[in-house]
Amino acid sequence: MKPGPTIQDIAAAAGVSKSTVSLVLQDSPRIKAETAEKVREAARTLGYVYNRGAANLRGRRSTTVGMVINDLTNPFFVELLVAIERVLAQSGYTTLMAHTAENVETQTRVLRSMREQNVAGLIMSPALGTPGSLTAEIQSWGIPLVLVMRPMGTDVDTVGVNNAHGFALSTEHLIQQGHTRIAFAGNRSGYTVANQRRQGYLSTMAAHGLAVEDNWIVDVELTPNGGRDAVRAIFDMKPRPTAVVCYNDQVAFGVLHELDRMGKRAGKALAVVGCDNVVASEHTNPPLTTLSAGADKLGTMASRTLLARLEGADDIGDDVVQFFAEPELIVRESSVGHQSARTAVEWRKGGSVQPARKSKDPV
Amino acid sequence: MKPGPTIQDIAAAAGVSKSTVSLVLQDSPRIKAETAEKVREAARTLGYVYNRGAANLRGRRSTTVGMVINDLTNPFFVELLVAIERVLAQSGYTTLMAHTAENVETQTRVLRSMREQNVAGLIMSPALGTPGSLTAEIQSWGIPLVLVMRPMGTDVDTVGVNNAHGFALSTEHLIQQGHTRIAFAGNRSGYTVANQRRQGYLSTMAAHGLAVEDNWIVDVELTPNGGRDAVRAIFDMKPRPTAVVCYNDQVAFGVLHELDRMGKRAGKALAVVGCDNVVASEHTNPPLTTLSAGADKLGTMASRTLLARLEGADDIGDDVVQFFAEPELIVRESSVGHQSARTAVEWRKGGSVQPARKSKDPV
DNA sequence: CTGAAAGCGCTTACAG
DNA sequence: CTGAAAGCGCTTACAG
Structure with missing residues (x-):
């Protein structure tokens, strides 16, 4: 991994400050159009790549969602995964995928890893034998959790089937x-x-x-x-x-x-x-x-529920979502x-x- | 996402500097055993969570690998994905997954996104119709790329089938x-x-x-x-x-x-x-x-090849890997x-x- | 409309 | 064996 230009380099090339560059990259209306164009031009010629990790660190946010899935040998869960990934990608989120193969220890490990990766939220179909305390623990992490297919009580957003x-x-x-x-x-x-x-x-x-x-x-x-x-x-x-x-x-x-x-x-x-x-x-x-x-419908629903929590949409409210198709x-x-x-x-x-x-x- | 304790907080609680905390978290032998234990104790009671993003930013590295897959409706590619994710997870990498559904534009978009997410490397089964120039472009990003199943010339590491x-x-x-x-x-x-x-x-x-x-x-x-x-x-x-x-x-x-x-x-x-x-x-x-x-064998091989590039293993050398089972x-x-x-x-x-x-x- | 400064949570020489 | 300082690449009040 070679260094690559930063907003500092663009700033120098365009003759502005890095604050200005940052604002341009965010399409802020506060920057004059010609300045913005000059900055974009510099970014283009330098081959600039936005560093989302740095932005997330500073902005205390995250554009990554964790998807923990129990059994990818079952095509149903694959269809679910595909739908979820598609909807999240459309909303600008990247999907961190982990497969537990129905193993609770693996699940614990990947959840910890995802937490360290600072995921904005989690969608999970829990492995069989997952202790009932897990959902409360994840919720104590302060990130939204949506369960799919396998309900674990009424305290957590759940998308499943009747x-x-x-x-x-x-x-x-x-x-x-x-x-x-x-x-x-x-x-x-x-x-x-x-x-x-x-x-x-x-x-x-x-x-x-x-x-x-x-x-x-x-x-x-x-x-x-x-x-x-x-x-x-x-x-x-x-x-x-x-x-x-x-x-x-x-x-x-x-x-x-x-x-x-x-x-x-x-x-x-x-x-x-x-x-x-x-x-x-x-x-x-x-x-x-x-x-x-409808795996596609369920996956879409699960993603939408998580997205609503992430964006703090008011139409979702504080009530726990329990949707059973x-x-x-x-x-x-x-x-x-x-x-x-x-x-x-x-x-x-x-x-x-x-x-x-x-x-x-x-x- | 509530704040959560940082190494600074641990340092304060344990009565040491954050340098020391950082070294303890890395299991450095430079820190005395009792000091280390004191730090770990403090981390535990505070419910500390390591922020891998911050570490990666500072250390200029990455523990995330991108996996771009063309067709998850074909179970073969699912088996491949599962094997790859498993091997990468065992080596401490997290898998960013994206599905292109055989669409070249989607592929371009997810590749850009993964680059912004600062993936350490990429494993990709290119969508049909991918332009031949893509591999050279990705390689110009300075991160290793391993192609699976679908060869695109002899300049890029490839794991496939005869x-x-x-x-x-x-x-x-x-x-x-x-x-x-x-x-x-x-x-x-x-x-x-x-x-x-x-x-x-x-x-x-x-x-x-x-x-x-x-x-x-x-x-x-x-x-x-x-x-x-x-x-x-x-x-x-x-x-x-x-x-x-x-x-x-x-x-x-x-x-x-x-x-x-x-x-x-x-x-x-x-x-x-x-x-x-x-x-x-x-x-x-x-x-x-x-x-x-053997999807499992191919997935393992692809992951191992990428891992060898990432760790700069000398047994892999500079030669392009072209493995066809x-x-x-x-x-x-x-x-x-x-x-x-x-x-x-x-x-x-x-x-x-x-x-x-x-x-x-x-x- | 733009810039200087502070800081996100870490790591890493360097000094002692 | 441990600490003070600088800095990774960004964003965000704040000032002008």
Whole structure:
């Protein structure tokens, strides 16, 4: 890294003071147009590069936002990250990215690092097992924090999904297809999101007077391999479930794959529903029925919430933002066409089954 | 952002000078152990947070690395990003992430922003259409640059893949399966990587005395939708190709999907080979034969190369690093079992067909 | 409309 | 072994 010219050098070249240069760089109207042009000219010829770090130090501000993400092997979180980065960049912020790979110690380390880097704010999807005290600790740092996807209490701005309602929709859909024995793949008791999803499934089953055997709630990894394990477990049950609600699309992909390996077809042999509507879910064989809450919308919402806090926008107020998008069910082939179900033709037209109710936009 | 204590405050609390505090924070051996402990104690009770920005400004260094990535909708680049971020974090660097979505203007903007943020170095997979002059320009900034996946001349450190050899392997494999009419899906004439891939395919066809019809080289988007278009085009040809080499796994996923929609099975109706071995390729229906160069290995290599430049390691020298990994072919069901081909049983045992030659590790 | 001065929170010779 | 001083590249009252 060679030195490079500073505002001092520009000042000398343009025959003005560095105060003037600084003001010109900030497009201040206090500087006469011709002076400004002279300064800009000098900056151009010298190849000046603004040093944002120095400016931030002096101005006690920061144009960097930290984004802590738990699982980039799940395309849903990638879609979220992309949306967040895009919106922040549009507003002039740079994104410091860190991946925790669902590891709480890594998360602690990167948060400390981001704090030292003086981030203006943080967006985080906390790793599973994050202690409940973390949000209060971050808030004590005096920078805004927005949680995405994984709520941790009502004291912190949160953008997520109404999981209970979503999984109720999925379960309802399967029941309407004629299924009565429906399994749930990807249990993670004790974690908020997992509890919500399981609860949405359980309460809908109960509402229809359908019993749920204990072993129908299959505890597997939240990965394609977990989905494969789930299929093997389900086909060992008798009488076996004819449908399965999966924790997310990653699990559902494994389910579709294992069924294919067994020479069976999802939809026919076992109705399958995922969650997240990742891009790939449209191109699986067969295409996957899944819940969509809109990664792009959620990411935009999370960024906007953080930006509102950063700019101290008054339309956001002091109230904690708790936004939970209402997912809609995207019906595709993986959940229709079962022998014991109604004809699937009406479903194959595609599209959403339920015009999702939108919550009020908080920012 | 409330003020927070500075080394000055610690100095006052511990009854020493701020010089001493600074040295203690740097674990300098020049400070007596008891003094150091006293300082650390004061820092702890005051809740001190190191201000890396101020340190970087004064020390004229930087602990931030910029990562500019062209397409995060392709999981391969996500795997690369994850590996790079992990290695950099282990070495104490923070990753500034920016996504260009294959847009050259966005790329220009984020590069400028990263330069202002004073990144110590850059890792970039350039957007398609990036002008050849860009690398020289970045190098004139005086910070190291490592290109990943997409070479731009021999003047800049580059970590990529031997695409020509990889696509030769794929084509060879299909020919050995008995195919003689083999298509290529995802043409992008004019781009280096695309040229290499097409060339690997063409030269292998030629080496076997197999003719290639013009329209077998199908120009489609490098996405699942492009793959679907390719299948429709291929099935319109007569006599039609019995196998297709896809530009990457994203295209291949679309191919598998469209075949399934047509009630056909990849492998049987059309042999399909992808490229990148993204995690999902193992779980498609049927599983996808593809080329693996190891995203994790490539990311690690790129980071290490940059780190070597940053630390001025002497084992790297002044020579430009040009590392191209030799891909290996992972044979799965999508390319075997065609009627006109040998029995597929021997292939189904899985595993790699070719123990890839590794290039010499450059760092 | 412009400049001189102070200072953001650090590090680094230099002196003792 | 420790401290006083200068300075990294900016911004921001304040004065004129």
